[in-house]
Amino acid sequence: MTEPGFAFAELPLRPASYAAGLGSTLVVIPHPDDESLGCGGLLALLRQSGQPVRAVLISDGTMSHPNSRKFPPAARQALREAELRQALTILGADAAELRCLGLPDGAVPPQGAAGFTAAVRQLRAWVEEARPATVLLPWRRDPHPDHRATHQLVQAALQGLPVVRQLEYVVWAWERAAPADLPQPGEAAGWRLDIAPVLAQKQQAIAAHRSQLTNLIDDPAGFRLSDSMLAHFAQPSEVYLEAPGLPGRA
Template sequence: MSNFVPKPFNDLSKIALKKAETVVCWGKTLIVAPHPDDESLGCGGAIALLRKHNLEVGVLTMSDGTLSHPNSKKFPPEKLRDIRESEMIAALEILGVSSDKVKFLRLGDRRVPGENATDFTAAVETIKDFLAADQPETIVVPWRRDPHPDHRATWQIFSAANDLFDVKFRILEYPIWLWEMAETKDLPRENEIEIWRLDVSETIEKKQRAIHAHLSQTTDLIDDDPNGFRLSPEVLAHFAAPFEIYLEEIK
C-alpha cells in the first residue's frame, strides 16, 4: 500500500512552496485535531512558527483517542484518555502553546459524528458557539477526504458550522492519512483546491520533538495490547519534511 501514493502526493517537488504567504497572514489561529497527535503531525511546524510571531494559537481536540490501544489492561479507556491528553499538552508546550489554550471535546474515538449521524447537528451547534466566542481568524482542520472517518467528520462539522456565519472564517486543511491510504476519489479534484507548501525548516526540530512527545503513539509505552496503534517509520517520514502541506478551497 505504501507504494500507492497517487498524484499529486507522489511528487512533492511539484507542489508550490508558497513564499508570498507566511503564517503571519493566518492571524489568531484555531488548530483542530480529531485525535491527540494530529496537531503535531499535520501542523506542528506552523504552530511553532505562529507562536514565534507571537500569534495566538488555540487547539481543539475532537475525540478522546481511546481506541489506539483498546485491549490494554494497564491503560483502560479513562487512563488512556488522560495519558493522551497529557501527551498533547506536553507536545503543545514544546510548540509554544500553553495548556489553557488547549480544549478537549472528548467525543468517542471513531465516533465523531459525520454529516449522516443523528448527533451531527448538535456537534455543529457546539462548534458554531465555540467559534462565535473564540473568533479565530484562521481555522485549520483535516483534509475533507482524509481516509479516517473522524478526520472527515471533523471537516464536515466545521464546514457546516462555518456556513452558519454571514462572514465566513478562513479554513485551511491538512493531510494526515492521505499520504499512505488515499484512494483516487480522496484526492483533490481539479479546480477544487489550491495546494501549497509552508516552509517550516525553522521549526522542524520542535515539530519532531512534539510528535515524539506522544509517547503512547510512538513508543512501546503501552506494551500489553498486541493490536495497539503505533505510528510507523513510513508514516512518520511524511511529517519529517521541512515543509507542511495545506489545502485551501478555491472560491
C-alpha cells in the first residue's frame, strides 16, 4: 500500500526489550484475530518479560460468515471465541481472563449511537478491574467501522480514570487506508517494535484463527484473510502510534 505522507516502514525501530517497560497491559480487540494480527508480537514479548496481559473482545465476531448453515450465529460466536482463546494461550496470555462484550459484529456502536453508553460502562468496569499501565487499542481511523467505534469506546471508558499509556495498533490501515485515515502532522508519533524473537509465535497465533484462513466455515462468500493482507503481519516488526502528551510519549 502506498502511504502518502506517512510511511509505516520508515518509522524508527525500537528493540524487543522495549516491551518490558510497558508494564501490565490491557488489549482491546474489535474482532477475534485483531489481537494476533495487530499486536501479537508485543503481547508475546510482554508475557516473556513477565508483564500481565488481559484482553477484552468487543464484538461477537459473527459477521465473517453470515450465510453459514453449519455454524449459525451462536456457533460462529463460540468458534471464534475459542480461536481467540487459543491464540491468546499461544502468545502466553491467560485466556481465562478474557472478557467479552458481545456487541454485534459490523455494528459496534460509535459515540452517540444506541448502546454506546452501556458498553462504555461495562468496559470502564473492566479497565478498573485490570488497572493497566498500558492499553492497546485500534488506530483511531483504522478503515473498519468496528475498529473506529472500538477506539471511541476505549476513549470514553478511560475518561476520568488514572492516565494510562495508549498504544494504537493498525490492522486494515495497511491495505485500505485513504490519505485522510493515516496520521496527520502533529496528531500522532509512530514507531516500530522489533518482534523478530517472537515472530514464529505470532504466526502460530494467527494460524489459530482457522475460520478466517480456511474453508472451515461453509460460506463461500464469507471473509478470508488474503495472502497480501497476511504478508503485512509476517514482518519482523509491528507499528504503534501514540498521541502527543500522553504517558510514555517519546
